[in-house]
Amino acid sequence: MSIRSTALMARKSLRARLGRTIAIGFAIVAGVSFVVGSFVLADSLKATFDNLFAEVNAGVDLEVRAVNEFGTNASRRDPLPDTLVDEIQAVPGVGMAAPFLQRTAQFVTADGELVTTQGAPTFGVSYSTDTELSGLVLRDGRFPEGLSEVGIDKATSDRERIRLGDAVEVITDAGRFPFEIVGIVSLGNADGFGGATLAVFDFATAQVVFDAGNLADVISISVSDGADIATVQAGITEILPPRTEVITGDQVVQEAGAGISSVISAFGTGLLIFAFITSFVSAFIINNVFAITIGQRLRELALMRAVGASARQVSRMIILEAFVMSVIATLIGILGGIGVARLMIAFFNAAGLGFPPTGTTLLLRTILVAVAVGVGITLASVSVPAIRAARIPPVAAMRPELGFDALNTRRLLGGVIATSAGALSFLIGLFVRPGGNTGLILFAGGGGLLLFLGTASVSSTIARPVTAFLGWPVAKLLRTPGILARQNAGRSPRRTSASASALMIGVALVSAAAVFAASLRDTFVRVLDRSVTADYVITDSSFQGLTPDVATTLRALPELSAVSPIRGAPALIDGERTALGAADPAALGELLDLDLQRGGYEDLGFNAVLVHQDPAANLNLDLGSVVVATFQNGVSVDLTVVGVYADAAVAGNWLISLETLEAISPLPPRDFFVVAKLAPGVEAAFGDSAVRSAMEPFPQAIVQTNAEFREEQEAQINQLLLVITALLLFAILIAILGISITLALAVFERTREIGLLRAVGMTKRQTRRTVRWEAVIVSVFGAVIGVVLGSLIGVALAIAVPDSVIDAVSFSPSTTVVILIGAICAGLLAALYPSYKASRMNVLEAIATE
Amino acid sequence: MTPGIQSQGHAASVTNAYKIYGDGESEVRALDGVTVAFESGRFTAIMGPSGSGKSTLLHCLAGLDTLSEGSVHIGEVDLSTLNDRELTELRRTQVGFVFQTFNLIPTLNAYENIVLPQMLGGERGDQAWIDEVIAAVGLGDRLTHRPSELSGGQQQRVAVARAMASRPQIIFGDEPTGNLDSRTGTEILKFMRAAVDEHHQTIVMVTHDPVAASYADRIIFLGDGKVVDEMLDPTAERVLDHMKGFGE
């Protein structure tokens, strides 16, 4: 047989087994689509934002701003005096210099409803009369002027139905101000900006509503026609005060792009992990389907050998089949991936994120990865079945039973070795971390893969007893169909374990996440329970922090005995970036319990610091030691250690007083949250209403009792688990599809047997039941192994993270119950088609089948 | 139902049966106006050249297939009046079937295969009768073995026992001994003969083998979808002579 005849046979076989071809194709397409979708989504968003920044800053030639000690966009910069604008304007070659301010500002609609954003920022910005410099495009009305006029971004206007002429209020840190909507704007061509809201004022108004005195955040500059930008830049540099810099518009664009790039990349990488998991699961399905169909074609393949095909030709034919299939499926997968990306953008937009109009960016890198994934996993999946097929002896054409030996190999030993090596490597990756994070990913990731492969292989050894055990109630309950279902599930352990393994992987990952999340949650709750002694925690709805007025207002309440905001600032200590917390030392002792080992809260005076025991040990600090902290504006302060504590959960590693922080940083203060304690003797209900009514002027403030706060933290961790599960859903769906295909092939294989059963009196319903419960037994089998393996992985993860994050392992029995019920449903779902197929079988044709 | 009542009247019959495949040029009349009845408690063989319609007739009689025209009765019941559920029920309780090969479910052991129809119906069955049938099969301790662990003859005996276990009106066999050597075949034929003689079972069997046919009380000869002849109390020699006459 020549290559051409191999190709002919491969083509015929592909066409003859269309159902199988489609099923495998689907598994490949799904994996590839997810991978491509992740890349395209991230690349397209990056390109879009890069374009947007370029467009918005098109008119900006130079920008003046304060120097940030920590490099580009690491943290907020100190504001500048607005008198600098006139000095810059006087520099030769400067066309226009315009100051800008950006703070937070929240709209309250005419109906008194606070406009919220599901976590996106609520910006308040000034614009320049030279609109070229502010990048804002007027879509309707006019730009606001004076103390009663405000503009709004188009996306928010559309979403919240805020129209021109509406009387709204705007809440800033300085208070609550009435405004009239006079203009609707967009940022370049983008209606909105990732779900953020934008309130636009003229500069003088912005200074008032932001209580910014005579300050500006940055000064944007355009050069006059014909002037050389570099020359003008040099001219401006000469007149700038210290710790101030002038950069080009290109650099502004590039920094802004890099900032959002890192966010999008992190998001894209997250998606990509799940995409690869999906592909891995697909590989299982592909492998299993090929293995089964080769078993079914045993006689045909043996016949080919009998008429003179060489062993190599047989395996070559099978590999060629797989290759053709994978190339076509990969191409479809790339198109599908573009669709997935577009769908996700549409989904985000529907959820109110308001992305700018996004093009589709398909990079060569994406195509290469898609081919590697699509063609790679298929060829890898088919290699073992192809080699086995080559071992089929020609005599099997007449006596098929002689051929099956060739298809079965000893798997137990290899499986045990793979499982142990995988587990070992996984643990080494987690606990030893050779070579830092790279080692973690290589060892833990590779070990995880090996662990799954090994477990899948070992599970075929236990498939028979375990399915017999799981099938026992089914057999008891459903009698004959149940007995048959149970026996069919245990009939071909390799196949059962292979189709269950795909589900096992998905379930294992969900279970691991569940154990990790439960441990995280319980530790967190325990820590909060112990360390937060305050009765109230006040947070804000958009993660931007609260105005200090909130704490000030609460301090005035006689019902409260202690109130402190918790603030933070980035700083450099001993050459390392870290975060400093800041609180009110007078109230701290009543509100938080940091598990103080030495020193006292009341000693936290000016330029004093409380330090967690870990950095204290690392830097050899004790009471009276002095550390130097450098802040983003270059200010260095000597801080004297006045206490060492053991609980970093709330305060972080370093804690200074508000007074110290305010002396260092001229940035407008924002409080992460505010904690407060009821005065002795004040009833909870009474205190509650006092606090809540005091907070009424601050709709952005969320008042929670200690218990409510804890519950919310728990709910957030639960939500994280839900998101992970949702992302694994794709892999789980493919696994269900895999069970369905395997079963459909089994039904086809057992045509004669099903015909016989029907002939001796099995009803259609009983036939459907038999298939259905076989599917359920198989999927529950996969789920049980997944839960066991996943929980072990979860335990390892929980132990691997530092004790300050997780100090004890907890399990989540409710998740396990949900998984098992889900597995039963998955089985029922997987059985839909095969059971229908089985019951629709024509009895006469079935018994005539050889 | 006692054997006494069964031995009177017909266990099954077809009247004016036509089974036509395809149409026009390619029309095949597998059954071309067959009218035949099978008396209760008797062993009938159906013979005829390949393609004469023997299997087709059997399938239609057993409710596995439907006629193009004409009617089939099992006992008093006209099969054309039954829906799929009722037909299934009929197959489980009134009819037994033995194929040439692949009669048993590979995952069930011999005993479970025998009582399969009762298990499917969720009934206990007539335990005394089942014990008797099982004793007659003579498998002894091999009863708990799977089909793959049984010889071809043992498998066919289990298949006949399964057909008998529900005390059907009638058992159909399509070349039940066709795949066996003559010694094992004889074993099965004696077993079937005994079922008729001792338990008044009605059996209809398709065969190509004159020796096998000689175990029957009566032979129906089919040719081109028609009943062409009939022979009572046959012997192997008479059947052979007869077949020479028809050129098979």
Ligand SMILES: Nc1ncnc2c1ncn2[C@@H]1O[C@H](COP(=O)(O)OP(=O)(O)OP(=O)(O)O)[C@@H](O)[C@H]1O
């Ligand atoms: N599904 C079908 N479609 C078309 N023709 C059919 C079909 N089934 C059977 N036939 C035709 O009907 C005729 C009778 O077939 P049948 O299987 O009943 O023969 P038979 O007597 O059992 O033969 P054999 O001794 O070889 O088993 C044959 O000519 C056959 O080709």
Ligand SMILES: [Mg+2]
């Ligand atoms: Mg036939």
